[in-house]
Amino acid sequence: MKVFLDSNSGTKVEEQVINSIKECQETIYGAPGSDYGHSFGVEAFQAIEESREIIAKKIKATPSEIVFSSGNTETNNHVIKGIAFKNWNSNKKLIVASSVSHSSILESLKFLEKFGFTTKLIEVDSEGYVKRDHLENLLAENPILVSIPHGNIEIGTIENINSLSKLCHDYNVPIHIDASSSFCKIPIDVKMDNIDLLTLSAHLIHGPKGIGALYIKKGVKLEKLLHGGLQEKNRRSGIENVAGIVGFGKAVTLFTEEVINYNTKLQELLLKKISEKLTDFSITGPKEISKRIPGHLSIVINYVEGESILLHLDMAGFMIATGSACSSKKLQPSHVLTAIGLPTEISHGSIRIGLSKYNTKEEILQFVDNIAEISQKLRDISPVDKEFMREWQEMKAKGLIEEDHDHHHDEIDVDEV
Amino acid sequence: MGMYSDKVVEHFTNPKNVGEIKNPSGLGKMGNPVCGDLMWIYIKVDNDILTDIKFKTFGCAAAIATSSMVTELATGKSIYEAYKITRGDVATNLDGLPPVKMHCSNLAADALQRAIENFIKKEGRSMDELI
Numbered sequence: 303m304k305v306f307l308d309s310n311s312g313t314k315v316e317e318q319v320i321n322s323i324k325e326c327q328e329t330i331y332g333a334p335g336s337d338y339g340h341s342f343g344v345e346a347f348q349a350i351e352e353s354r355e356i357i358a359k360k361i362k363a364t365p366s367e368i369v370f371s372s373g374n375t376e377t378n379n380h381v382i383k384g385i386a387f388k389n390w391n392s393n394k395k396l397i398v399a400s401s402v403s404h405s406s407i408l409e410s411l412k413f414l415e416k417f418g419f420t421t422k423l424i425e426v427d428s429e430g431y432v433k434r435d436h437l438e439n440l441l442a443e444n445p446i447l448v449s450i451p452h453g454n455i456e457i458g459t460i461e462n463i464n465s466l467s468k469l470c471h472d473y474n475v476p477i478h479i480d481a482s483s484s485f486c487k488i489p490i491d492v493k494m495d496n497i498d499l500l501t502l503s504a505h506l507i508h509g510p511k512g513i514g515a516l517y518i519k520k521g522v523k524l525e526k527l528l529h530g531g532l533q534e535k536n537r538r539s540g541i542e543n544v545a546g547i548v549g550f551g552k553a554v555t556l557f558t559e560e561v562i563n564y565n566t567k568l569q570e571l572l573l574k575k576i577s578e579k580l581t582d583f584s585i586t587g588p589k590e591i592s593k594r595i596p597g598h599l600s601i602v603i604n605y606v607e608g609e610s611i612l613l614h615l616d617m618a619g620f621m622i623a624t625g626s627a628c629s630s631k632k633l634q635p636s637h638v639l640t641a642i643g644l645p646t647e648i649s650h651g652s653i654r655i656g657l658s659k660y661n662t663k664e665e666i667l668q669f670v671d672n673i674a675e676i677s678q679k680l681r682d683i684s685p686v687d688k689e690f691m692r693e694w695q696e697m698k699a700k701g702l703i704e705e706d707h708d709h710h711h712d713e714i715d716v717d718e719v
Numbered sequence: 720m721g722m723y724s725d726k727v728v729e730h731f732t733n734p735k736n737v738g739e740i741k742n743p744s745g746l747g748k749m750g751n752p753v754c755g756d757l758m759w760i761y762i763k764v765d766n767d768i769l770t771d772i773k774f775k776t777f778g779c780a781a782a783i784a785t786s787s788m789v790t791e792l793a794t795g796k797s798i799y800e801a802y803k804i805t806r807g808d809v810a811t812n813l814d815g816l817p818p819v820k821m822h823c824s825n826l827a828a829d830a831l832q833r834a835i836e837n838f839i840k841k842e843g844r845s846m847d848e849l850i
Binding site for chain 2: 613629
């Protein structure tokens, strides 16, 4: 038995989506061309335009404002680098982003620093919301863009993008919203919220991996990321992934209000059961379910380590995610947990659960029993308990902790990872 | 199990010698909560032989597996032989560890050495004996 509870990393692809992709690959295989090509090309072009309309409608945009891509990472790169290179010759070089932005935003910004751009990250509070007064201070420094995630995929926080957009526009600064974790789960109206740029993805809504889209408001200008052909109205070169785009559109039509309600109900049940059966844990991100991405729960379990929990659960048939340092390639804890002020020693016990419409109540109940049992088993092996942590914090406060040699980076070259 | 060998998985799921020893002959502690690896190794020594050895570990699968393995390698050995158990020995006996996890084997071997050093110190003997 295998129970997939990691729908924040990737989702099971809907059967109807798979069928639409298969049919497209089999019958619509011409390279998309619009009015001046042969009939196969026109057909492919029309298939893409149908999806474009579906996605535009979902966020209240016009179809010409949607640009398809290979996913949220590419689109985030496009936004950040595109706006930077558009400002290459100006004296405005500051870009602002939430400190809990996705790594595709943060790493793109880091890259641009080599070319004379500056990055300033907006501080967040303990639940992951950007601190408004800090944002205002940064807006006063005249950045060329502010980028904020709509939904945070690590800790489930949902930002009020309408109010943040108002604030940015009071300072005449364009706003980019990364909606890859929130698209279809939380209503978005790009006109009402006056959004300039928006990132979308198919992989978390039972669509295929490797497909996303950029919403770019009419009038906003970005340099291209990919050069070559004139596809996507000369905004994103490259032969279109027709079948993927068709699958994306299909997935959007199937992610209904009912799906959201179902996921939310399961999420409430999960929290209820975990609170009954698990001891010494705390929720990361918003404590209220209604303020979290539907289906998303993230917690830290005290006195045990995330990778150990993950592997035990996997052997028991349940798949989840962890933000612990030991499970990452660079042995660093998740930047999001660090940004919300979670001490590193606590973050090791972090786990994240992503529920979807394919999960059942029975699975939740079994999962909770398993995680409670596993936590106890690992606590029995661990020398760390409440007493230990209390003493350790006291010693730390008094400066009595001897700094151990950093054994983590003894033999590996982190850059080779 | 992905990057881990069967031996690592075995020692992780059924670790040997978990526990504490009351009034141990020696206790070795390595790591700290910030780095996410903590190993405590308790030893009982009679006539310079490790007659009992127990561990407690907070950490990832590799941390637990290497702790378990080092205690298995050390049981019944003299303190001199046990002191010579290296990081490489631990990793080899586990049929290897992924490169990013090698540091866990370092911790396990070092914790055992610290336990033995702790014993020597408590006995008022000289560390030179171990070299």
